[in-house]
Amino acid sequence: MNRPRKGTFDVRRTITATACLMLAVTACGTTSQNSGKGGPATQAKCEGPGGKYVIGMSQANVAEPYRQRMDDDIRAAAAKVPQFEVKFADAAQDNAKQVSDVENFLTQQVNLLIISPNEATPLTAVVKKAYDKGIPVLVLDRKVDGDSYTSFIGADNRDIGRQAGKYVAEKLLPGGGKLVELKGLPGSTPAQERSEGFHETLGTKVQVVATGVGDWLREKGQQQLDAILKANPEVDVVYAHNDPMAEGAYLAAKAAGRESKIKFIGIDALPIPSGGVKAVEQGRISATFTYPTGGKEAIAAAKTLLVDCKQVEKKQTLPTQLITKENAERVYREANG
Structure with missing residues (x-):
């Protein structure tokens, strides 16, 4: 009987382990998503086109038309991927409930x-918990810490926000005037960033006479x-x-008889009958x-991770456009075909 020379078994075992490691992304059926800053990798169980996958979508609040449209966009995009449920x-704009939703x-x-977090800090821990468990997490629209x-x-x-501030300073109130700012939910990153960017470009001629918090609701x-x-x-x-x-x-x-003397600026521009594009068109x-x-970009990323067994970018910035x-x-006609 021929026996391997001393050390041969250890060499073969090392080669085999190395080969498996090199093939882990494809042959072993997972795709590794590293945080890029030394954090744990997310192992997406990828079975290819033959697999079936359940996606959990945690929405902050469907009372906002924008968020209902987000869910609708996710449904429409997911309907085109037969592997997805x-x-x-x-x-309902409740941080504790959203934590519970993710736990479920x-x-x-x-x-x-x-997940589209209601507010950043209260949702950070449960998002990290999911990520640390090896579940790929796509954070949509609002950030976590x-x-x-x-x-x-x-x-x-x-x-x-910068574009909005510039539009006010250059187009609406070039000679100065009085402005009111209505902010979104204070703990949400869009509210913080839309305000910070706005004041970067507003200039000194425009006086902010008051601010209010409307929590994104009409x-x-x-x-x-x-x-x-x-x-x-x-x-003004x-x-x-x-x-x-x-x-x-x-x-x-309008109730105060002032609607013709005040100009209004918003953000979202949903191309639906009750959305911002029509509100601009109708004056x-x-x-x-x-x-x-x-929504469609999130499903595309999910397909890349779960079906195609490939990586996705850590950040995907979506384009915006001024509507006047x-x-x-x-814009409304093109958005609706």
């Missing part, structure tokens, strides 16, 4: 988590401006962090900025 949860998805052992997630998909809110935007106008009857522009709050502010101004809002939901009376009708 998507389960939805609505946190982890108990159900979903293959991938998509740190980088314990697979990929962030969303527009540049600070840049949108009725709260209306309530906030109603109270503000009673204390500040002279207002309202900058709202989203279109529903801008529409609510318009209603408050209630002076301008808005497109803010893609990222000059291009609103065309």
